[in-house]
Amino acid sequence: MTPLETGQRVVVSELGETPLDAIEHFVSVVEQPPPDPATLAPGDVIVEVKSASVGWVDLIMSSGQYQHVPDPPYTPGLEYAGVVRWKGSATGERLQLGDRVIADGALTGPRSLGEHRRWGGWARWAVAPAEALLPLPAQWSFDEGCNLLGNYETAYHCLIARGQLKAGETVLILGASGATGLAAVQIAKLVGATVIATGRSEAKLDLVRAHGADHVIVTQGELKDPVKALTGGRGVDVVYDGVGGATSVEALRATAFGARFLIVGWASTPLVARGKGGRGAPNVNQLPTNLIIMKSLDVLGCPTVIATLRDPAIRAPRLKQILEWAEQGKIRPHVSHRFPLGAIRQAMLAKWSGEVTGGCVVHPDTA
Ligand SMILES: NC(=O)c1ccc[n+]([C@@H]2O[C@H](COP(=O)([O-])OP(=O)(O)OC[C@H]3O[C@@H](n4cnc5c(N)ncnc54)[C@H](OP(=O)(O)O)[C@@H]3O)[C@@H](O)[C@H]2O)c1
DSSP states (O other): OOOOOOEEEEEEOSOOSSHHHHHHHTEEEEEEOOOOGGGSOTTEEEEEEEEEEOOHHHHHHTTTOSSSOOOSSBOOOSOEEEEEEEEOTTSOSSOOTTOEEEEOTTTSSTTSSSGGGGOOSSBSEEEEEGGGEEEOOTTOOHHHHTTSHHHHHHHHIIIIIITOOOTTOEEEEETTTSHHHHHHHHHHHHHTOEEEEEESOHHHHHHHHHTTOSEEEEOSSOOHHHHHHHTTTSOEEEEEESSOHHHHHHHHTTEEEEEEEEEOOOTTSOOOSBTTTTBOOTTOOOOOHHHHHHTTOEEEEOOHHHHHHHOGGGHHHHHHHHHHHHHTTSOOOOEEEEEEGGGHHHHHHHHHTTOOSBEEEEETTOO
8 A cells, every 4th residue: 555645634623603603713724644544443444535525514513503513623524525545354345445435424424423423524534434435426526426415315305205296296496506406406307397496696597507497586585476477377386495584485475285395404594503502493494374374385394314314214215316316427416616625714605605506625635
């Protein structure tokens, strides 16, 4: 084995009051010696990280406003892609040195529950158990690979497992230019649904249209009239809501009688919980029950990770379908922003401020 070089990793020394507070005061980049194989378990693998996603969940974890609160100091980076550089004696034959792999954030890194949660992907080196590493789909870049699992698994869980979206139905996807939103557009089209996508910017929506959306609406408040105009006055069968706040209420008014309303997230009101891991939900979103009852809506909470922890059996079919679609070229993540690891603050700010379309990544091996 060629000796592994010293690299860099990001450290969050303390949880922020908000992600912006964490970015400003508690995020730093430090030297990272390569992991010493003598200290690792026989089932471990050393991965040289080539690209790591800077996702929304990474941001809200830095202030402890995500359901899974990290224990600082920690290295963020739920999902990464890279190359196998060392493998322990009990890792089997599935992985070989030099293989291009993606890390499953449910089984390793800061959102996982065991020993490997200290090995986040915002680093030159990560250690993962062999079972947490999947082959990078053929022809895919590392940037695309680290934007696959979380985004498409979320879209699948919400639209298919919870939403039961069917061919011929119409779905309204809020925040469609986001990482999970763009995945939802692609999956809804694969199911055979008609997609109406919303967002705040014409330019970002052009890209959403290029990824398959049938119609796009620039959100300027009211959604009911433009949606009704596109659905012959009927409204949509399903809403995929990753935005929350006032946009949710507008979307409720744009539904057909008996529609399914999928609560995915709240990108427009991210500070629902107290900062610094204080929990509680003092600023939580509220939906009008009069509209829900009069329109006979099914409002469905769709927490992908929590639902999977409670019933792990729901994951295998989801993962199988997503990996098949990826190999067949039917889904492909879009990455609009790339930064060297040393510019991590800039990368986090770009994601937080809504500049990004789809994914944002950092590269640990560029200066
Ligand atoms: N349910 C689950 O299992 C699950 C899993 C992962 C993530 N999530 C949640 O889903 C949400 C979206 O995640 P993501 O990764 O897709 O985030 P993202 O990549 O940042 O995308 C969110 C999108 O929402 C829109 N948006 C942001 N702020 C807005 C505002 N103030 N008003 C209106 N629209 C706004 C933006 O689109 P425009 O700029 O085009 O408006 C942005 O592209 C987050 O709340 C996240 O925590 C849920």
